[in-house]
Amino acid sequence: MCLSLLLGRRAAIALSLLSINAAFSPAQAQSTENRPLRLIVPNQAGSGVDAVARSMSSALTAAFGRPIVIENVPGSGGLIGTQQIVRAPKDGSVLGMVSSNHVINPFIYKHVPFDAIKDITPISVIASSPLVLVVNTETVRAKTTREFITELKASPKKFSYGSAGNGTVLHLAAEYFLSEAGVQALHIPYKGTGNMITDIIGGQVHFGMLPLAVAAPQIKAGKLRALAVSTSSRSPALPDVPTVAESGIPNFEFDSWVAIIGPAGLPPAVIASTYQKLKEALATKEIHDSFAAQGFTSMTTTPEQTQPFLISELEKHGKLVKRSGATAD
Structure with a gap:
């Protein structure tokens, strides 16, 4: 199903991420914003997702007003790095960049140490x-x-x-x-x-x-x-x-995508601020041209759109894994 159509249809039933009741004081915000932002990439250096992350580095630094530290944490198809993301502090100091593998892994690995939906805060799909x-x-x-x-x-x-x-x-x-x-x-x-x-x-x-x-x-x-x-x-x-x-195959659509997530329980103020800064960075010509050179189209989905999209992708890929009989290598 077309991503834009899916987001439009699913947005109405999205579970609002802004209903999180965690407190986030101005003092905490000031302390967090003075530290570098860690962006965990659960892929090896030189991978496609890593290239997307590094092409965004300068634009993210400008938008967030602080250094961006990209950390590659590969292994087990992305499970090791994603586990670090879900265990990160709930203050916006650590974010993660995941790909379509995020919704595939739960079906091909016997033991996944986190829930692909419940243990994250979706921020935005940034590229496809x-x-x-x-x-x-x-x-x-x-x-x-x-x-x-x-x-x-x-x-x-x-x-x-x-x-x-x-x-x-x-x-x-x-x-x-x-x-x-x-x-x-x-x-x-x-x-x-x-x-x-x-x-x-x-x-x-x-x-x-x-x-x-x-x-x-x-x-x-x-x-x-x-x-x-x-x-x-x-x-x-x-x-x-x-x-x-x-x-000759009507309605066929399949793409690869990249999304920004955080650990579950991010405060509403952090979610809103992070999304706005991402949107600012992704609106630059630098990012648009860099993504295009890598075969990606830059985009931004709101947090409210991103969650139902990930749920739908999880359902779709689960059916494909079952049909293929695939298991982790």
Whole structure:
């Protein structure tokens, strides 16, 4: 479902985050604002989410009026870093930047030490990015998604697709496509996208869903053929590539996103102040251009919109994980 439509429909039933009754005195606010803001990223340095965080650093420093310290805490698919976020002080001195994996992990790990919704304070979804359905240029004859579906149906045991690992966004996006198209293919999980791309280009794997920023250079170089983008509208970076929905699977939409969260129980004043400062930072041309260069679209959802969005994403990804049978590597 389109993110904008979903937010509009769900906003009316959002649980107001401003109903939190925790006290927050002016003295506490002054003390907190004099300290650096810790932004925990539950991903390794150099990852896509880390790149988003670091591209925001100067704009966040200006908007918040204090230094921003980015802390990478990778491990267990993001669980270790997110656990630090949910255990952080409830004063706004520590925030977290999470991705779509936040709503996938509860379904692929047997033991998750926190609740993905109840133990956080959603602040804002700040960026989204389409995925691109790409195929090998030699082993796949199809030039369109409709032709590719026909090819898959004709040889159900022939084709394989790569992903960045079991239960990752790329895995679930491909499974979603196969399910909606009514076709099958063999899943080949990789440890990240590097070797996956190499093998699609080399023909060892036939196709996959790739992040836009990763796929675009290979597509423009003619090393991969793009059939469709996963979002509800075309990407300005690949304007000639239709959406999956345009290509015969109505209502198909799947994107990756990045959100800012805090620990549960943040005071209303902190929530409101943090959101306004984020909104100020994200409104700058610097952020817009930086995100675009990475294949992301900058955006801001209010705290009241963000919670129902995360709940909906949790429900959607739970169904996809069950359908795929994915478990953590």
